[in-house]
Amino acid sequence: MSRVYNFSAGPSCLPEEVLKECAEEMLDYNGTGQSVMEMSHRSKAYKPIIEHAEAQVRKLMKVPENYKVLFLQGGGSTQFAMVAQNLGIHTGKAAYIQTGVWAKKAAQEAKHLGLTVDIIASSEDKNYSYIPKVEKIEGDYDYAYICFNNTIMGTHYEYIPDTGKIPLVADISSCVLSEELDVSKFGLLFAGAQKNLAPAGVTLVIIREDLITDTPRQGTPTMMCYKTHSDAASMYNTPPCYTIYVLAKVLDWIEKKGGVQAIHKLNVEKADWLYNYLDSSSYYHATAEKGSRSLMNVPFLTKETDAEKAKVINDKFVAEAAKAGLVNLAGHRLVGGMRASIYNAMTLEGVKALTAFMDKFAKENF
Numbered sequence: 001m002s003r004v005y006n007f008s009a010g011p012s013c014l015p016e017e018v019l020k021e022c023a024e025e026m027l028d029y030n031g032t033g034q035s036v037m038e039m040s041h042r043s044k045a046y047k048p049i050i051e052h053a054e055a056q057v058r059k060l061m062k063v064p065e066n067y068k069v070l071f072l073q074g075g076g077s078t079q080f081a082m083v084a085q086n087l088g089i090h091t092g093k094a095a096y097i098q099t100g101v102w103a104k105k106a107a108q109e110a111k112h113l114g115l116t117v118d119i120i121a122s123s124e125d126k127n128y129s130y131i132p133k134v135e136k137i138e139g140d141y142d143y144a145y146i147c148f149n150n151t152i153m154g155t156h157y158e159y160i161p162d163t164g165k166i167p168l169v170a171d172i173s174s175c176v177l178s179e180e181l182d183v184s185k186f187g188l189l190f191a192g193a194q195k196n197l198a199p200a201g202v203t204l205v206i207i208r209e210d211l212i213t214d215t216p217r218q219g220t221p222t223m224m225c226y227k228t229h230s231d232a233a234s235m236y237n238t239p240p241c242y243t244i245y246v247l248a249k250v251l252d253w254i255e256k257k258g259g260v261q262a263i264h265k266l267n268v269e270k271a272d273w274l275y276n277y278l279d280s281s282s283y284y285h286a287t288a289e290k291g292s293r294s295l296m297n298v299p300f301l302t303k304e305t306d307a308e309k310a311k312v313i314n315d316k317f318v319a320e321a322a323k324a325g326l327v328n329l330a331g332h333r334l335v336g337g338m339r340a341s342i343y344n345a346m347t348l349e350g351v352k353a354l355t356a357f358m359d360k361f362a363k364e365n366f
């Protein structure tokens, strides 16, 4: 067996220790003679698993008492709608900061559902290569919305906008548990699991209790109400049981590593290594501006400026990297170039292997 260094943006690499444990327990979980995949979600064996997952989210993210932790389905994309349907209920107005593909999709969904959407800032002018500075958000908005880490563009907020009494909603799909975050500054946080938490299939939602409404927008399906899932402790219907089981193991792994602070330190080390390399290279450069750079997703280009030639060299880079055991380095189909996603489970050795390959490739091709 040989494992590769996997730089996929999502679904992405998981800690090897976690995968091994899952494999060991595959046929017989904890003496039950069953796989967790085969169990009733209401069984005695399963209940402690989902409870432990929630307890670990609370502990590691220091979730205040007055917030609910929910395990939902439908990915980050479904949250674009749920947020609008459940929070957009007083003035029907929401403020969005547009920092890339995911933020734009979220705003479009709110508009589609009949909300009045104000794009109060955007970095579209420079191909989303930076995070606009919006220190304060004011107005009669039901909520303000940001995408905290922009997976495709490789940008990340280095500040949290002050929204006063307006609930702040943040999509943290690609940076959840990569750094410490003050949950109390937000009304609602959500993250699709497949970037930094678990396999695809579960979406983590952390919501302040007063935002869980009995009266969502008219026509909101039962499954799209936070209240439905909150009242049933994420067991209204069958939850993605196996994914939650893996999630709990990933959270235990983070704790064993020393918790979020320790993971963050490692992430800074990895990202610094890669950005320092890119900034000092005459062959490659990062596309995200300093001061807005993601620790998790690092898009980069080569010095080739001719579009046709760049495409050829990029394809060659991605193919040769894969042969060298460094996989999934193609940039997002909408932006091209390359992108290295270096989530929690990526090791510093993996990042060093990448820069060593980049050096070799540059010598052979430029």
Ligand SMILES: *Cc1c(COP(=O)(O)O)cnc(C)c1O
Pocket (backbone or CB within 6 Å): 010, 074, 075, 076, 077, 078, 102, 147, 149, 150, 151, 171, 172, 173, 174, 192, 193, 195
């Ligand atoms: C991947 C991603 C999404 C979409 O998630 P799905 O689970 O595929 O719906 C949304 N927001 C961000 C920031 C993402 O990285």
